[in-house]
Amino acid sequence: MYQYDEFDRAFISERNRQFRAQVARRIDGSLTEEEFRPLRLMNGLYLQLHAYMLRVAIPYGTLNSAQLRQLAMIATRWDKGYGHFTTRQNIQYNWPRLNDVPDILDALAEVGLHAIQTSGNTIRNVTSDQFAAAAADEIEDPRPYAELIRQWSTDHPEFQFLPRKFKIAITGSPNDRTVTKAHDIGLRMVRQGHETGFEVIVGGGLGRTPMIGKVIRDFLPVSDLLPYLEAIVGTYNLLGRRDNKYKARIKITVHENGLETVRDLVEAQFRKIAPQFDEAATAQHLAQLKQQFAAPDLPPRRDTRYHDARRADGVFRAWADTNLHPHRVAGYSIVTISLKPHGGTPGDATDAQMTLIADLADRYAQGEIRVSHEQNLVLPHVALDDLPALHQALRKAGLATANVGLASDIIACPGMDYCALATARSIPVAQEIAQHVDALKLEHDIGPLKIKISGCINACGHHHVGHIGILGLDRAGVENYQITLGGDGTEDAVIGTRTGPGFAYDQIVPAIERILRTYLALRHDRAETFLQAYCRLGATPFKSALYETEQVHAA
């Protein structure tokens, strides 16, 4: 894993010193809120519905055990004993006091973490595959490139006041687990002959005007990565609209100007600036980064205990069936720790849970933890024979829910329980759906299903790419929930289609159940997933189930 160098440490320390002074000046009245607000946002500090919220970047979703332990300590000491992992692979603290935030930032710096550029119209935390360096299907670990991008984009003088925020996702696998096509820039690693490069996707995004990204360059050699990114962001910085906040994202720039025009401008800019980049120095730096991310040496292990436990323990088997993913090394597995206990808040972990997971990572998983955009934690390198013991330890802490990829593994944004922008609540809808499918014992029968909930049109909950998406709105002073179906966040990304009128808060769970029962009734067999069945059947039977029942009740 990457370790901060002198430059990183000095930069973070200086920024923290500045922010401490800014907070002091705000509290003593020297700064007005108008003056202070942009300063606190540059450091990830929001004011939400009930309190301040501090958003801490977890670079490309990778943590070491010391960092996770420190995140737990912060939750204990300065918050309410928990943290919330987000769809941006960040962690949010929902209850910090303004005068404690400088101390929190110093505590983060001790373990090489910060909250810089987690807000504002800048390049945000680069997100990546939570299975990086472990997945069997991976071409190459994307994180050295993600770290290179982090260094290039952090405090980049030209890109501190972009027309709007800017999100980059990078994956090294053909199976896209990072929703690259819904980012301002998506980078998908590809091979051309023996050379590794990137397919560069631009102009994706969810929110008010959801768009699937378009390929602007089908093969970008690794050596051109930084100048090409700088050409894209520089072009957007000049061309992107600043007259209308809702038309300011690069997806609109690409849509309004056309991909060809944007590509021509980017390529011209790229040719102009590429000579200014020291290709040899970047290559050398990248080689050093790759060493820091070198995959751990995983000694050969037996798998007898694993298979014995599968035979003997049905609970373990159910968990292993849903929460494991194939590792590139035989005898090992990738473990997803579900932060979605039925009825819990998606993405929340208590301080005790975080500390336990850090300890388990040290004991069983090379000290590494990942955060997934689906709001779960991941232990990337666990020997199969250690899984029964790991499962036992997780179970005692309420962390062994066997539901990864199933109906109750729901993404939900904080919604109106916390967020000042939200138009309706998300969390209790997720809680109730999860409890309901659990009570009906339906989710293992239903199989792979992605339900995603956003509490406003900004779509932090990725509802557009959920197989079932739920969007909470304020309709004439009442919470109302619209449903979209058929969305897909993988490499074959699709924006879901709205079914029709929304449902009241107390009607949304029954509506979701009608969709699930329709699928169960109409699928060919268990092998046909919800998404496959929806693609075959179209929206009609689901709409009938959703709306005709209502009319019967009304009549």
Next chain:
Amino acid sequence: MKQKSLVKVITANSLIEGDVVWLAQDGSWTDSLYNALAYADPEQAQAALEQANKRQSEVVGCYLADMHLGPEGLEPAHFREDFRRRGPSNYAHGKQAQG
């Protein structure tokens, strides 16, 4: 049914804690909607808001929120204000924890 009358209160978040507060009768900031000062006259409310906005060392983001004035006292006209006076629905944190 007797119509409840619509009134306005001045609300904000406190500077240090960030928690929800309302302007009270005595000019202080109260953490209970029960003690908030209600304005029946919109112009008076607006003028009071402008004064409240000057108290930058105490609060952040003052605005006028609509309330119904019924027999039980002030009731938020919108669910957002109802959540603000109560706290999140997933944990007993925020106002509801203060009892």
